[in-house]
Amino acid sequence: MNSTSVPPQPAFATVSLTPNSAGWNTTSPTLVNIGALDRSCGFGVQKITYSASDAQPTTSTDVPGAAAAVAITTNGVTTVTYTATDAAGNTSPVQTITVRLDTAGPVITIVRSAAGTYLYRQPVTAPYSCTDATSGVASCVGTVPNSSPINTSTLGSPTFTVNATDNATNPSTKTVTYNVAYRICLLYDPNRPVRMLGQVIISLRICDTNGNNLSSSNITLTAAASPALSPGPSPAGATTPRSSPPTASPSAPRTCPTATTTSNSPSAEPTPPPTWHPSP
Known part of the structure; x- marks a missing residue:
């Protein structure tokens, strides 16, 4: 056989970074x-x-020459086809090599618990999901199983976390911080406050989400900043600004169950800021 008709030996190709045990590369670029x-x-x-x-x-x-490098930078599965040609114009058989590239972890979506405030013992489920457009999701695990109740029996700022891994072994994590607080149950109609001897009586309880009384000497009430009470009757059609109800602080020193406060009428002597004390 004339040497001019003999093609080169079959070309060969290698991937610069060996795929992981799942058969994927997770670094870009990956060179062929x-x-x-x-x-x-x-x-x-x-x-x-x-x-x-x-x-x-x-x-x-x-x-030109006997070597070439192909940079793969796009996530997904890419097939590279190659041949070699000698100076006599002979071409080697067609060969292929497949590169699987995935550089991103799964996308985690937490529908709830969203960052916000929930009431003590409020039933709140935690639906969440994980998606991966390239290699697919291998695992998606939250603090509780998908659509199960989260913890609202611990006051303060708990967290909810979802961890996910795709089939290329890329990890993802997403954490949401939410607040859990007592419910303030008013024992009066704020639109029609009770007045007694020129004083406005405010009474309330500390409750859970269902209104169950949790008032205790171990719980402190803290009055939030608000406009001063407007003592005395208002002219017809006028609006009487009233102080907003106090809030229960789970982190504060604890005293006082059900509480009341009063505001003096215009004819009374000036008084210090209202104080909270157990109502009878």
Whole structure:
């Protein structure tokens, strides 16, 4: 056989970073290194020709010499096709190599618990989801199972976390902080306050979400900043500003169950700010 009709030895290709145990690369770029050797007494490799399809399509490209590197940067599955041609114009058989690239972890969506405030013992479920458009989701685990109740029996600022991993082993984590507070149960109609001897009587309890009385000497009530009480009757059609109800602080020193406060009428002597004390 005339040596001018003998093609080069089959070209070969390797991936610069060995895929992980799941068969995926997680670093971009991932290089496909293509090489070829001519047979003995041959004319030498003149060029490498390659193209790519699927996730990262590439038109046919010639690279002079016996080696070429193809950078894969697009997530997904890319197939690289390559040949080698010698100086006599002989071309090696067509070969392919597949690269699976996924550089991003799953996307986690927490529908609830959203950052916000929930009442003590309020039933709140935690629906969440994990998606991965490239290699798919391998695991998606939250503090509680999907759509199960979260903890609202601990006052303060608990957290809810979801951890996920895709089939390429990329991890993702998402955490939401929410607040849990007592419910303030008013024992009066704030639109029609009771007045006694020129004083406005405010009475309330500390409750859970169902209105169960949790008032205790171990719980402190803290009055929030508000406009001063407007003592005495208002003119017809006028609005009487009233102080907003106090709030229960789970982190404050604790005293006082059910509480009342009063505001003097205009004819009374000026008094210090209202104080909270147990109502009878």
